[in-house]
Amino acid sequence: MALEIIELCTNCWACQPLCPSQAIYEAKPHFLIDPDKCNECAGDFADSQCSSICPIEGAILNADGLPMNPLGSLTGIPTQKLAA
């Protein structure tokens, strides 16, 4: 059970100080989550903190590899406009 940051990350630092397990670290080309430390905030918070502040749709995946914040869920931009 761990979340993953992928290449869509813009290195904005928002998630890093929020992680209750100190699982998030600065790396190149983008921040990473240590899968051994991440427990998806179980026991600490109702919602995983990194994906609750992350502004980039699709940048954080759940254990099944699905986006925590799917396309259009944060900005409200219709997906057909994003594709264009």
Added chain:
Amino acid sequence: MQLPVLNNTPSEAASGGGCSAGSCGSTDDQMNHLPEHIREKVFNHPCYSEEAHHYFARMHVAVAPACNIQCNYCNRKYDCANESRPGVVSELHHPVQAVKKVLAVAANIPQMTVLGIAGPGDPLANPERTFETFRMLSEQAPDIKLCVSTNGLSLPEQVEELSKYNIDHVTITINCVDPDVGAQIYPWIFWKNKRIKGREGAVILIEQQQKGLEMLVAKGILVKVNSVMIPGVNDQHLAEVSKIVKAKGAFLHNVMPLISEAEHGTYYGLTGQRGPTPEELQSLQDACEGDMNMMRHCRQCRADAVGLLGEDRGAEFTMDKVEQMEINYPEAMKMRAEVHAAINEELEGKRLAKEAKMQLVSIQGSKPKDDSRAVLMAVATKGNGVINEHFGHASEFLIYEASNAGVRFIGHRKTTPYCEGGDTCGDGESALDVTLRVLAGCEVVLCSKVGYEPWGPLEAAGIQPNGEHAMEAIEDAVLKVYEEMRVAGKLAPKLDEQQKVA
């Protein structure tokens, strides 16, 4: 250089017995209303004083990438070297790098008086990096003013910390006081470990902004309020916002136009939300003016801008260049003090000249008023308050209104320089078409020179080109042209206005 003309360009107009805004030709309306102790603090701050921005420079350091809200005019993929707008930067800095860069800029651009942290996220959502930068700078460069801008969400909890670093200028972006309006601007906020969407988030954000404003004012920290004007969303609402923030003690209100090009990838850009026309912006600024000191010279800088407002010398101070520079800051501080003293002397000279002129006017008595209408004029200038730019080279025009009450600065309008534009830009619009469009509503354009080619189209659009006042003080020239129009009988109220009256 002191110009040999009697200059009535912006000055720290006299307090008390001096002039009131809009009646004396001062362009720095917002300064005239201010109590002495506030003017002392802002006279050399380019973002707060219309006059100062011709002489003093500012810089932003991008140490604050994280944000705790989403705005519909912002795209968080902020890395772009070729755009100039808030929220955009080219390189992010750690505090130690940022301080190095500030010292290098301050030593090389002695006119730099102000260091701001403005993003590219929210500075107060990055408290460690923001305050570490401020702490080091207040120790190493005590001659630099520090300021910060914020969306206000975490402001109340940071006011105490802010007051420790001698930060006496804070800008809060307040786009609404009504959560139903806010729900159309902010899709979500991050609050108490949860992402809160829609109206519920807007309620919290608005509460925090208003609370933060009150707390800053109570601490004696100067607050400027920025608002983004979004037609159809908050344009009808911002006059109320202006009243409220003024009543709570904000000293300046800066209403800025929404920037929403589709290629910026923002919600507004991609969904076709338009920004206001220059006339719409001006009319809202005028509507707020009765209640509030309005700022009209904002250039909506990047979060890593360097230099005078309207210029960006960031490319000279990239981190790899800064690392190569040897800076002796104590030495630089001496040189900076001399440069600042010289500028202050020049400004004081202008202020005295203006006071003398005001007295002359009051001795002579004011001219009898007729029903002459107000006229907008566009001016091409490179700075120092004189008409010294060719029409074809101007990338922006300053807009002045002349009326029986005098001359006042209204704002600036950006364009594509006529001589640099290709045949077309955008939707087949030529550079001249762009300029004709942005100058809509102006009846005269004053410049140091104007070519034969644009002359006809300008006249056809009802804008009289005028190159007869090159190197003259802007407001003297605007007034002269207005008087010429009066003599020529061109100032009768327009037909539609007559009908309105009737």
